[in-house]
Every structure is written in C-alpha cells, then in structure tokens.
Amino acid sequence: MARADFTPADRGELYIGGQWRPARGGGTIAVEDPFTEQVVAHVPAGTPADVDEAVAAAKSAFEPWAALAPSVRAEHLSRLHQSLANRSDQIATTVTGELGTPIKVSHRVQTGLPLTVLDGYIRLAAEAAQEGEIGNSLILREPIGVVGAITPWNYPLHQVMAKVAAALAAGCTVVLKPSELTPLVAYLLFDAVHEAGLPPGVVNLVPGTGPEVGQAIAGHSDVDMVSFTGSTATGRRISHLAADRIAKVSLELGGKSANVILDDADLARAVKTGVGNAFLNAGQTCTAWTRMLVPATQYEQACELAVQAAKAYAMGDPFDETTRLGPLASATQRDRVHGFVRQGRAEGATLLTPDDVPDRGYFVAPTVLADVDPKSTVAQEEIFGPVLAVIPFGDDDEAVAIANDSRYGLAGAVWSGDPDRALAVAKRLRTGAVDVNGGAFNPLAPFGGYKQSGLGRELGVFGLEEFQQVKAVQR
Ligand code: NAD
Numbered sequence: 001m002a003r004a005d006f007t008p009a010d011r012g013e014l015y016i017g018g019q020w021r022p023a024r025g026g027g028t029i030a031v032e033d034p035f036t037e038q039v040v041a042h043v044p045a046g047t048p049a050d051v052d053e054a055v056a057a058a059k060s061a062f063e064p065w066a067a068l069a070p071s072v073r074a075e076h077l078s079r080l081h082q083s084l085a086n087r088s089d090q091i092a093t094t095v096t097g098e099l100g101t102p103i104k105v106s107h108r109v110q111t112g113l114p115l116t117v118l119d120g121y122i123r124l125a126a127e128a129a130q131e132g133e134i135g136n137s138l139i140l141r142e143p144i145g146v147v148g149a150i151t152p153w154n155y156p157l158h159q160v161m162a163k164v165a166a167a168l169a170a171g172c173t174v175v176l177k178p179s180e181l182t183p184l185v186a187y188l189l190f191d192a193v194h195e196a197g198l199p200p201g202v203v204n205l206v207p208g209t210g211p212e213v214g215q216a217i218a219g220h221s222d223v224d225m226v227s228f229t230g231s232t233a234t235g236r237r238i239s240h241l242a243a244d245r246i247a248k249v250s251l252e253l254g255g256k257s258a259n260v261i262l263d264d265a266d267l268a269r270a271v272k273t274g275v276g277n278a279f280l281n282a283g284q285t286c287t288a289w290t291r292m293l294v295p296a297t298q299y300e301q302a303c304e305l306a307v308q309a310a311k312a313y314a315m316g317d318p319f320d321e322t323t324r325l326g327p328l329a330s331a332t333q334r335d336r337v338h339g340f341v342r343q344g345r346a347e348g349a350t351l352l353t354p355d356d357v358p359d360r361g362y363f364v365a366p367t368v369l370a371d372v373d374p375k376s377t378v379a380q381e382e383i384f385g386p387v388l389a390v391i392p393f394g395d396d397d398e399a400v401a402i403a404n405d406s407r408y409g410l411a412g413a414v415w416s417g418d419p420d421r422a423l424a425v426a427k428r429l430r431t432g433a434v435d436v437n438g439g440a441f442n443p444l445a446p447f448g449g450y451k452q453s454g455l456g457r458e459l460g461v462f463g464l465e466e467f468q469q470v471k472a473v474q475r
Contacts, residue, residue: 001089001107003319006033006097008041008184014050014207015190017057018200024049029180029207034100034327035317035361043183046208048216051175054204055222058146058173061201066143066171073169074126076198081118083192088115091157091188093319098182099153100326100361101281102318109281110185114161116443117459124464125169138473143171144248145224147467148217150210150238152230153179153329154284154384159252160186162447162458163227164203170467174203175223177214181329183207210234221245225467228252229286232382232408232452239455250456250466252286253449254382255410258403259289260425262396263298265415265437271302273438274413275309275388279366282326283386284333286453287411287433291372291379293399296392299370303390306368307352313366313386315358327361328385334362337385344369344378349389374402382408396421400428409450411435432457 008031013020027045032038065073084091092106101110132139149163160178167174178186190205206213214234218226218241228238229252242249259274261267277289294302318326328334341364345351349369357363364385372379372389379389393399403412409431416422419436426434432449435441446462448454456466 001093001103001319003317005089006093006319008094008097010042011184011187012044014044014046014054015193015205016050016054017204018194018198020194023047029183029209031098031182031184032330033097034329037360037362040097041184043187043207046177046206046213048212050206050208051213051216051220054175054206055146055217055220057201057204058175059222061199062145062173065173065199065202068171070128070130070171071126073171074122076196077118077122077125077165077168079196080192080198081115081122083195084118084189085115087188087192091185094185094188095156095182096318096326098184099156099329100318102323102326104321105281110155110157113155113443114157117158117161118165120444120460121165121169121464124461128461128464134472136475138475140471140473141465141468142471144467144469145172146222147172147174148220148223148226149174149176150214150217150226150228150230151176151178153181154281154286156182157185157189159229160189162463166458166463167227167467168203170464172225172467173201175217176203176205177217178205178207180207180209215241218242219244223247225250227466235454250458251454252447252458253452253454254408255286255288255449255453256291256380256382256406256408257287257289257411257413257431258291258293258406258429259413260293260399260403260415260429261295261302262399262414262416262421262425263295264417264421266417267298267302268305269438270415271305272309275306277413278388279310279313279325279386282328282364284329284384289411289413290383290388291403292388292390293393293402294390296394299390299392303352303368303370306388306390310353310366310368310388315363315365325366325386327363329362331362333384334364337364337383337387340378340381340383340385341367341369341387344372344376344389347376347378348373349376349378374405380406396425400425404430407452410453
C-alpha cells in the first residue's frame with residue numbers, strides 16, 4: 001500500500017442505536033498525519049448529551065442481546081469479522097496515516113491482530129461455559145450490562161476489539177469512545193458493524209475528548225462497567241468516577257517492563273529481540289521491554305549489540321516499505337519523549353546513539369541509553385517512545401530486584417540457556433506476563449497488569465469473564 005492509498009475524509013456523525021446521526025454539539029476534532037504534520041480529516045467532538053443517548057440505546061439493546069443464544073451472538077460476530085476483513089487494506093493504511101505505524105507492521109499487527117482477537121471471541125461466544133454446579137447451587141455466568149469502553153491511540157483497533165468483541169460475546173452492550181488522536185479506524189469498525197447488521201444499540205460510537213466524552217461515560221449512572229486502556233493517571237481518575245456508584249472497572253494501564261538477560265543466554269539474540277520489542281510501533285507499546293537488564297560482565301558487549309540493532313531502525317515515511325521506525329503519534333508525544341531523554345542524560349545516563357531525525361514528521365531517533373541508574377527517571381517512568389535503558393546487574397537476585405523495582409508490572413522477558421533457571425526467574429517477576437527466550441505473543445492468553453499497570457485481564461476466556469458476573473441459584 002502506498003501513501004496515495006490513504007485518502008481520509010471528514011466523518012461528521014456518531015453511531016447510536018444502529019444509525020449514523022449528527023452530534024448534538026457543533027465542535028470538531030482535527031485528525032493529523034504525524035508524518036506530514038497536516039490535518040487530514042475531522043470527526044465530531046461528542047458531548048455528554050450524546051453520551052446520554054448512546055447509553056440509553058445500549059441500555060435498551062441489552063436485554064434482547066443478552067437473551068440471545070451465545071451461538072446466535074457468535075453468528076453476528078462472524079458477520080462483523082467478514083465485513084471487517086473486507087476492509088483490511090483500508091484499516092492498515094488508515095492506522096499508518098493517522099498514527100504513523102510502518103505499513104508492514106500495520107498490516108500484521110494493527111490489522112491482523114484485531115481480526116485474530118475477534119475470531120477467537122466468535123469461538124468463545126459459542127463455546128464458553130455459561131453454567132456450572134456447586135453442590136445444590138446452579139452457577140450462572142451472566143453479562144454485566146452496559147459497558148463504557150475508552151481506548152488510547154497506540155493500537156487503535158486492537159484495543160477497541162479486545163473490549164468490544166469480548167463484551168459483545170459475553171452478552172453486554174457497548175458505548176465506545178476511541179482516542180481523539182486516532183478516531184478514523186474506529187469509523188471503519190462501525191462501517192463494518194452497520195454492514196454486518198448488528199442489532200441497533202448493541203454497540204455505539206461517540207468520539208470526543210477525554211474530559212468531555214470519556215468522563216461522561218465513566219461517570220454515567222447507567223454504565224455498569226468501564227473498560228479502560230490508557231495512562232495510569234487517567235485510569236485512576238476513571239476509577240474514582242466509577243467508585244461513586246460501585247461500578248466495575250477494568251484497567252489496562254502503563255508499563256516499564258524489564259528484559260532480563262541472564263549470563264548463560266544467547267546474548268546476541270536476546271539483545272536483538274529486545275531492541276525490536278522496545279522499538280515496535282516507535283516504542284508506543286504498553287508492554288515494551290524498555291529496561292534491558294544485562295550481566296555487568298557482558299555490559300559493554302550488550303551495549304554494542306544494542307547500538308548495532310538500533311541502527312537497523314530506519315526512520316522515514318511509514319508508507320515506505322523500508323521504514324522500520326515511524327514518527328510518534330503527535331508533536332506533544334515527541335516533545336515529551338525528548339524531555340525524558342534530556343532528563344536521563346542530566347541524571348547521568350550516556351546517549352549511545354545519534355539523535356538526528358528527518359526534517360518532517362514527529363520523529364524521535366532510535367535511542368539507546370547506557371549507565372542508567374535503576375532509580376533514575378528514565379528507568380522508572382513510562383516514556384512511550386523508542387528509548388531503551390540498558391542497566392547492569394550482578395547476579396540473578398539483583399536482576400529480579402531491579403526488575404521488580406517499579407510501580408508498574410505489565411510484561412517482561414527472561415533469557416537463559418537453561419529453561420528451568422529462566423522459569424524460576426520468570427516466576428519471581430511481579431508482572432502480568434513474561435516471555436521466556438522469545439516465546440511468542442499469545443492472543444488467547446490473559447493480558448493485564450500487576451501493581452499500577454492495571455486491574456483485570458483482557459483477551460481469551462479471561463477477557464470474556466471480565467464482562468460477566470456470577471449468580472448462584474440454590475435448588
Ligand atoms: P490517556 O490516558 O491520555 O488516554 C486514553 C483514553 O482516555 C483516551 O481515549 C482519552 O481521550 C481518554 N481520557 C483522557 N482523559 C480522560 C478523563 N479524564 N476521563 C475519561 N477518559 C479520559 O492515554 P493515551 O495518551 O491515549 O495513551 C498512552 C498511555 O496509555 C500510555 O501510558 C500507555 O502505557 C497506556 N496504554 C496502556 C495499555 C495497556 O494495555 N496496558 C495499552 C495502550 C496504552
């Protein structure tokens with residue numbers, strides 16, 4: 001796909017109750033292409049009045065949708081999958097255009113992954129156990145109700161799908177607010193929803209800003225659960241709003257994951273894979289292994305390998321097939337990341353990589369920092385850009401202590417020539433996921449964080465159960 005295939009148009013409407021209709025207010029949100037730095041489209045800025053209508057539509061759709069046989073809900077989701085798959089190329093170009101993800105990654109991850117997730121939920125909707133027994137009790141799994149879904153910009157369709165597909169499969173109905181930075185791909189999803197003929201009100205779209213639309217959803221008395229992905233600060237705010245009415249929240253928040261490379265690991269492979277993980281999507285990945293922990297005895301060699309690997313991340317137009325590192329999503333994000341790199345150097349880190357960037361686009365160069373103090377800002381704060389901190393350790397105990405010295409606990413990795421030793425270290429990491437020796441991402445495995453990385457789990461059957469509650473019927 002070439003840049004010429006990215007032809008976004010203004011979208012003037014919201015999707016509520018199975019219909020496209022204008023927003024109540026007259027405000028709009030400009031969508032920017034972070035490579036050209038040009039505004040390419042506008043979407044409506046929804047208002048709390050729009051949220052009220054969307055929630056009312058979701059509420060009246062709930063009972064009939066929840067009452068459908070799970071296999072019938074699965075048939076609806078199958079039609080949605082077909083309509084979405086027909087738009088694959090458009091999804092990939094839209095995400096590359098509005099976010100800056102290199103086009104190859106857009107096809108594989110930004111488009112392929114949400115389709116895989118939806119496919120998984122079609123099967124789970126039909127197969128997941130709805131009932132069980134404990135003694136004289138019949139245990140029923142029932143949908144929780146109306147779900148408010150609020151999502152960020154870094155994997156804009158995947159993060160929506162992880163919520164919408166699981167919630168719909170469980171029998172819930174949904175009001176979605178996508179990120180104001182990347183709303184266009186959500187419109188493609190709702191074009192597919194409309195084409196697939198999902199029952200009116202089952203899933204509704206209200207684009208807008210966090211303080212207006214997001215807050216109205218999180219604080220709405222008829223929203224039974226808020227499923228949020230984004231920053232820890234916003235997650236905290238949403239928790240407070242939901243707590244007032246004891247509504248359930250599920251939170252997928254930030255991370256500062258450690259890639260622990262033990263002294264008997266294949267160092268070259270571990271470093272190369274680790275750099276690739278840290279720079280995926282220009283480092284705008286919540287699970288990114290942004291702290292590389294290497295034995296002090298192999299520190300210089302590891303730094304050299306990391307610098308070599310970073311050189312392969314050619315910056316450029318994300319529509320160019322040879323580009324491996326696109327721009328960041330916005331000028332604000334770029335400036336924030338540059339600020340962290342400056343602060344890291346001020347706190348004693350050494351910059352090992354060149355920092356020049358193309359003239360146009362919100363780029364941050366692939367950055368490797370050495371001599372990073374595990375207590376320093378760049379080792380503690382989520383940066384959300386292509387910045388890798390390399391940190392030395394003495395023995396396995398010290399590696400575990402550094403890895404766990406974080407308020408986050410989302411992901412991580414362990415590398416060792418001895419699988420038992422690697423597993424022993426993996427078990428000691430206080431984090432929701434660990435990849436041992438490059439174990440592949442599993443879209444059916446539970447995904448979520450320990451500590452301030454979140455509450456609850458997404459994906460697979462764990463993600464489905466998040467949208468259910470249990471009833472005990474004694475007989
Ligand atoms: P953000 O928290 O600013 O925004 C996320 C969403 O929340 C957006 O839709 C935004 O409009 C909305 N929002 C903002 N303020 C709100 C408020 N007061 N009330 C309700 N909604 C509000 O985060 P972001 O900048 O879009 O995304 C980057 C952050 O998200 C990073 O910190 C990253 O680690 C995190 N993230 C986590 C995961 C995960 O699965 N754990 C995935 C992706 C991103």
